[in-house]
Amino acid sequence: MKKEIPYKIYLSENELPKYWCNLRAFMKEKPAPMLDSATMKPITQEALSKVFCDELARQELDDTTEYIEIPQEIRDFYKMYRPAPLIRAYCLEKVLQTPAKIYYKFEGNNTSGSHKLNSAIAQAYYAKQQGLKGVTTETGAGQWGTALSMACAYFGLDCKVFMVKGSYELKPFRREVMRTYGANVTPSPSMTTEIGRKMLEQFPGTTGSLGCAISEAVEEASKNADYRYVLGSALNHVLLHQSVIGMETKSALDKYGVKADIIIGCAGGGSNLGGLIAPFMVEKLQGKADYRFIAVEPASCPTLTRGKYAYDYNDTGKICPLSKMYTLGSGFIPSANHAGGLRYHGMTSVLSELYDKGLMEARSVEQTKVFEAAEYFARIEGILPAPESSHAIRVAIDEAMKCKETGEEKTIVFGLTGTGYFDMMSYEKFHDGKMTDYIPSDEELEKSFADLPKIP
Amino acid sequence: MKKEIPYKIYLSENELPKYWCNLRAFMKEKPAPMLDSATMKPITQEALSKVFCDELARQELDDTTEYIEIPQEIRDFYKMYRPAPLIRAYCLEKVLQTPAKIYYKFEGNNTSGSHKLNSAIAQAYYAKQQGLKGVTTETGAGQWGTALSMACAYFGLDCKVFMVKGSYELKPFRREVMRTYGANVTPSPSMTTEIGRKMLEQFPGTTGSLGCAISEAVEEASKNADYRYVLGSALNHVLLHQSVIGMETKSALDKYGVKADIIIGCAGGGSNLGGLIAPFMVEKLQGKADYRFIAVEPASCPTLTRGKYAYDYNDTGKICPLSKMYTLGSGFIPSANHAGGLRYHGMTSVLSELYDKGLMEARSVEQTKVFEAAEYFARIEGILPAPESSHAIRVAIDEAMKCKETGEEKTIVFGLTGTGYFDMMSYEKFHDGKMTDYIPSDEELEKSFADLPKIP
Numbered sequence: 063m064k065k066e067i068p069y070k071i072y073l074s075e076n077e078l079p080k081y082w083c084n085l086r087a088f089m090k091e092k093p094a095p096m097l098d099s100a101t102m103k104p105i106t107q108e109a110l111s112k113v114f115c116d117e118l119a120r121q122e123l124d125d126t127t128e129y130i131e132i133p134q135e136i137r138d139f140y141k142m143y144r145p146a147p148l149i150r151a152y153c154l155e156k157v158l159q160t161p162a163k164i165y166y167k168f169e170g171n172n173t174s175g176s177h178k179l180n181s182a183i184a185q186a187y188y189a190k191q192q193g194l195k196g197v198t199t200e201t202g203a204g205q206w207g208t209a210l211s212m213a214c215a216y217f218g219l220d221c222k223v224f225m226v227k228g229s230y231e232l233k234p235f236r237r238e239v240m241r242t243y244g245a246n247v248t249p250s251p252s253m254t255t256e257i258g259r260k261m262l263e264q265f266p267g268t269t270g271s272l273g274c275a276i277s278e279a280v281e282e283a284s285k286n287a288d289y290r291y292v293l294g295s296a297l298n299h300v301l302l303h304q305s306v307i308g309m310e311t312k313s314a315l316d317k318y319g320v321k322a323d324i325i326i327g328c329a330g331g332g333s334n335l336g337g338l339i340a341p342f343m344v345e346k347l348q349g350k351a352d353y354r355f356i357a358v359e360p361a362s363c364p365t366l367t368r369g370k371y372a373y374d375y376n377d378t379g380k381i382c383p384l385s386k387m388y389t390l391g392s393g394f395i396p397s398a399n400h401a402g403g404l405r406y407h408g409m410t411s412v413l414s415e416l417y418d419k420g421l422m423e424a425r426s427v428e429q430t431k432v433f434e435a436a437e438y439f440a441r442i443e444g445i446l447p448a449p450e451s452s453h454a455i456r457v458a459i460d461e462a463m464k465c466k467e468t469g470e471e472k473t474i475v476f477g478l479t480g481t482g483y484f485d486m487m488s489y490e491k492f493h494d495g496k497m498t499d500y501i502p503s504d505e506e507l508e509k510s511f512a513d514l515p516k517i518p
Numbered sequence: 519m520k521k522e523i524p525y526k527i528y529l530s531e532n533e534l535p536k537y538w539c540n541l542r543a544f545m546k547e548k549p550a551p552m553l554d555s556a557t558m559k560p561i562t563q564e565a566l567s568k569v570f571c572d573e574l575a576r577q578e579l580d581d582t583t584e585y586i587e588i589p590q591e592i593r594d595f596y597k598m599y600r601p602a603p604l605i606r607a608y609c610l611e612k613v614l615q616t617p618a619k620i621y622y623k624f625e626g627n628n629t630s631g632s633h634k635l636n637s638a639i640a641q642a643y644y645a646k647q648q649g650l651k652g653v654t655t656e657t658g659a660g661q662w663g664t665a666l667s668m669a670c671a672y673f674g675l676d677c678k679v680f681m682v683k684g685s686y687e688l689k690p691f692r693r694e695v696m697r698t699y700g701a702n703v704t705p706s707p708s709m710t711t712e713i714g715r716k717m718l719e720q721f722p723g724t725t726g727s728l729g730c731a732i733s734e735a736v737e738e739a740s741k742n743a744d745y746r747y748v749l750g751s752a753l754n755h756v757l758l759h760q761s762v763i764g765m766e767t768k769s770a771l772d773k774y775g776v777k778a779d780i781i782i783g784c785a786g787g788g789s790n791l792g793g794l795i796a797p798f799m800v801e802k803l804q805g806k807a808d809y810r811f812i813a814v815e816p817a818s819c820p821t822l823t824r825g826k827y828a829y830d831y832n833d834t835g836k837i838c839p840l841s842k843m844y845t846l847g848s849g850f851i852p853s854a855n856h857a858g859g860l861r862y863h864g865m866t867s868v869l870s871e872l873y874d875k876g877l878m879e880a881r882s883v884e885q886t887k888v889f890e891a892a893e894y895f896a897r898i899e900g901i902l903p904a905p906e907s908s909h910a911i912r913v914a915i916d917e918a919m920k921c922k923e924t925g926e927e928k929t930i931v932f933g934l935t936g937t938g939y940f941d942m943m944s945y946e947k948f949h950d951g952k953m954t955d956y957i958p959s960d961e962e963l964e965k966s967f968a969d970l971p972k973i974p
Binding site for chain 2: 068069072074075141143153172212216238241242243244440443444484486487489493
């Protein structure tokens with residue numbers, strides 16, 4: 063007899079995963095190695111350790127250990143907001159009149175408002191272990207900066223955040239949340255770094271980009287031996303930490319004997335999606351179960367659906383290592399009318415490789431359609447979603463409507479990565495009918511691709 | 519053997535209370551009856567029904583039924599965000615180095631960001647049952663308006679919100695959240711009602727008050743037979759709905775064999791506190807267990823600690839019924855520098871009576887001390903608290919520190935009623951050292967008391 067499924071499946075704190083799942087270790091064809099921008103050779107742990115904390119540099123290169131133990135201190139912090147609920151969207155199913163069963167993993171029930179905290183606390187922990195004084199980072203929409211501020215406050219670390227200027231101005235309250243947690247927040251580009259000054263000279267009116275903010279944060283960290291740079295997405299070790307999402311999701315489904323058919327997530331740098339699908343993808347790679355995975359990205363920043371699979375820099379300043387990934391070119395900046403995050407020019411190498419091999423699908427959606435889905439969802443399921451997360455909602459609803467047409471009782475699982483409390487200015491634009499869509503032209507992308515590095 | 523207490527105690531959905539606890543039914547000395555402002559006689563259900571939904575009018579006057587069943591539809595909605603977690607503040611205890619055990623009931627894990635949703639969904643349900651087209655209400659800090667918007671969206675009801683102008687201007691994003699849920703939001707005083715026009719004529723620059731917004735909402739509802747007015751605090755039926763907080767808290771503590779010693783809550787109109795303490799107060803009234811209850815209010819709006827226990831109007835326009843309560847006078851408006859909610863001039867009659875009989879204590883705190891506690895708490899426990907809730911945090915910390923002095927291992931439970939995401943402008947003032955305190959002078963209060971109605 064099947065157990066009755068509650069509205070919210072909460073695992074107990076004892077069921078919190080003890081291990082992160084290292085998806086790469088299960089891939090027969092590994093993602094191409096990261097290259098050192100100085101030598102264009104595969105980067106060494108030693109070189110990475112100049113930028114990142116030692117243990118994070120180790121994790122970044124580890125593609126053989128299948129499961130990595132989560133330190134007790136991190137698990138204790140996780141217990142303050144995890145396990146996160148897996149929610150059965152009973153109300154949404156009813157209103158859509160779909161035979162599909164819809165579930166979403168809700169990562170917004172913590173003050174940072176998103177899944178970013180899962181990696182922030184791990185990175186702060188390893189920085190503290192190493193005896194560092196502080197960390198630097200960049201933030202776009204602000205979720206990552208908030209999460210890192212919280213993590214640093216917990217471990218008593220100094221936290222310097224370069225916030226993309228457009229977001230800094232659009233979201234003053236995000237800045238205040240970070241200040242509440244003791245962080246130092248600077249709009250990027252800034253005059254405090256060489257790359258910042260260069261950008262401001264070249265483009266005086268720029269609203270900034272994630273790629274530029276990364277360069278500034280890396281430069282800032284390099285000025286002091288007691289600091290390291292930390293990054294909130296795209297990297298292997300971030301995906302590793304985010305696998306806690308997928309591990310919990312799978313445990314919760316298994317507990318109720320539910321098998322997912324389609325797993326959907328939004329994709330900017332790819333860390334939440336990589337984390338959500340990790341244990342499911344392992345089963346697919348091992349031939350134990352089949353799943354459809356769908357990455358959803360903004361039509362205004364269509365990395366997977368229109369990008370090139372090539373080596374590229376992870377930052378605008380071209381000082382970071384290069385990754386082989388789907389990319390729009392490190393100089394690509396999404397149109398100013400683009401709301402919310404998911405504005406990174408590349409896609410984490412693991413997901414890029416899986417997508418290239420046909421193990422994952424990708425879809426791009428326009429933002430007015432995304433906000434329509436967001437508002438619809440809010441009114442029915444109660445939760446006010448972040449614009450980023452609403453990309454996944456859009457496609458989940460679309461897939462559920464396909465089931466209605468075909469009569470298939472598919473089980474759809476999507477990641478609801480965060481809340482939209484700090485995105486009300488974008489919601490306002492949408493309510494007032496002032497939100498527009500933007501799809502970059504082929505010419506625009508070709509121009510951006512022209513800047514891709516030639517790897518010998 | 520005692521069970522190990524997790525960080526977060528989550529009851530299962532099956533353990534969600536099936537009944538609200540009607541505290542008044544257990545009081546031997548009942549609160550004085552509400553008076554009809556037209557006749558100055560105890561109000562009838564019939565008269566109340568002109569303003570409120572029929573069932574709510576019935577609940578308002580019911581002081582004999584001890585437990586009232588929660589309708590299934592409301593319980594289904596509750597399941598979308600309840601049971602709310604009872605959190606053991608392990609981290610706070612550790613940092614304070616106190617022998618006290620601290621717990622807090624967190625009501626902020628829903629999009630309205632507070633406990634207000636508990637009553638909003640009940641009131642929307644009864645309005646829908648009665649076949650009404652919509653409801654009107656007022657909102658101060660915006661939590662109640664948001665909650666009601668969500669509830670009305672769920673049941674397909676029209677929702678008109680009069681928002682205190684000061685908050686409307688300070689919190690544009692609150693307005694957008696309400697719009698996301700389809701509500702119509704008007705700054706109060708407005709030109710759409712008679713009382714609003716009168717207020718604007720008399721005080722052209724006014725930032726409004728809750729008392730005035732109530733009058734406007736009541737007037738607006740009276741224009742249409744298909745509408746009723748709903749209120750988010752102070753009234754008996756609101757306390758009744760909020761008892762779900764206390765019922766869950768008590769179940770969670772009982773489950774782990776924990777007996778509370780001190781129960782603390784912030785108090786504006788008194789509904790969250792009344793709901794939190796309900797089942798515990800029942801035990802105290804029955805002589806089954808003893809507890810200390812502490813109501814915490816702002817020093818700038820010191821209803822219990824400096825108000826008079828007398829009959830007074832619930833609104834500025836003096837069109838609503840009168841309640842016997844601790845009050846600062848219906849014309850009292852807290853100083854403009856006052857941040858956050860808890861700005862109501864009166865205190866629900868149930869709590870007023872309990873306080874008058876010495877069954878509950880009250881304490882007032884200054885807002886800079888409240889924000890200090892808020893920031894301290896956020897950095898340690900992760901959650902960014904609402905300024906309102908932080909009044910309770912302040913006193914919980916103070917009590918825990920007393921335990922440190924005396925070495926007593928008391929169990930402290932407080933209500934963390936909501937999150938502060940929409941209060942960052944106040945946090946900013948605090949960070950920038952621009953927040954000040956204000957304590958009304960005795961003369962100011964005497965002047966306000968002079969307006970109290972003379973009841974024959």
